[in-house]
Amino acid sequence: MAPASGPVPVHPEAVPGRPEAVRWVVPAGLLGFVGEPAQLPGPLAALVADGPIARLEVEPAGVLIDLRPEADWAQAGESVRAALQQALAHPEAWYPPRDVASPADERLAAAARQVLAGEVGEYARSHGGALEVVAAHDGVVEVRLEGTCEGCPAAGRTLEERVLVGVRRLDPSVRSVVARRVAPASEPSGRRLLPLWPRVRGA
Structure with missing residues (x-):
């Protein structure tokens, strides 16, 4: 994938019940894979190797980042955002997990x-x-x-x-x-079937 022509928009979202984690919403499909990258661009890789990032996982429309126990987002947030935006400008430098066949x-x-x-x-x-x-x-x-x-x-x-x-x-x-x-389509007699989506009142 070619380098981005300008800054890639990122938006942080809290992860319920996980104060150490932030999901950074990015354009869907930007990186072309999901999972823990085998290789990251320089500045972001440095934050994983020797900085506050404990774990990074690519999602379909986001990057989930966990901080180390001794770090916190109030101090590390801006440096993580800057490194992430710089790295997202070069999606070709992100390598997918080695064990993913497709x-x-x-x-x-x-x-x-x-x-x-x-x-x-x-x-x-x-x-x-x-x-x-x-x-x-x-x-x-x-x-x-x-x-x-x-x-x-x-x-x-x-x-x-x-x-x-x-x-x-x-x-x-x-x-x-x-x-x-997971089983034949036949249903036990008298079984009540529920819709997968709420019915609209008056419909």
Whole structure:
């Protein structure tokens, strides 16, 4: 990927329950992979090797950074931001994890996991269901339907209109999201099926 023509916008977000961590929101797909980089550009690499950064992980639309226990964001925040922006201007100098067979597939899976960790997945869990990414390949995300999600008549629509749309915002390479069932589609008699998305009142 070519160097950026100007400063890359970054926006810090707190990580609930983790004061040592900050998620720096960056343009989706900027770095082309997810996971812990095998190599970083100079100034940012120095902050990892001998500075306040304990861990750095690339996400589909962000960079998650944990500080060492003795560091804090009030003191280290500006130096981390400056080094991160300088490094993001040269995405070609970021190397993906060595053990990732397909960076594109891993990036797509990470985007789908991020979407399912949000409100779609939370709603399913609140009604005894679950959605889990089991595979991502060639632009196709496979999602396992469990609990009340399995066999639900609204599942296909939710995957198409909610999950796919959300994943596409993070990774435009996605082509489809499909269901992988864990059991035959037959349902025990009398089982109540719950929708994956709240019904709109008056609809």
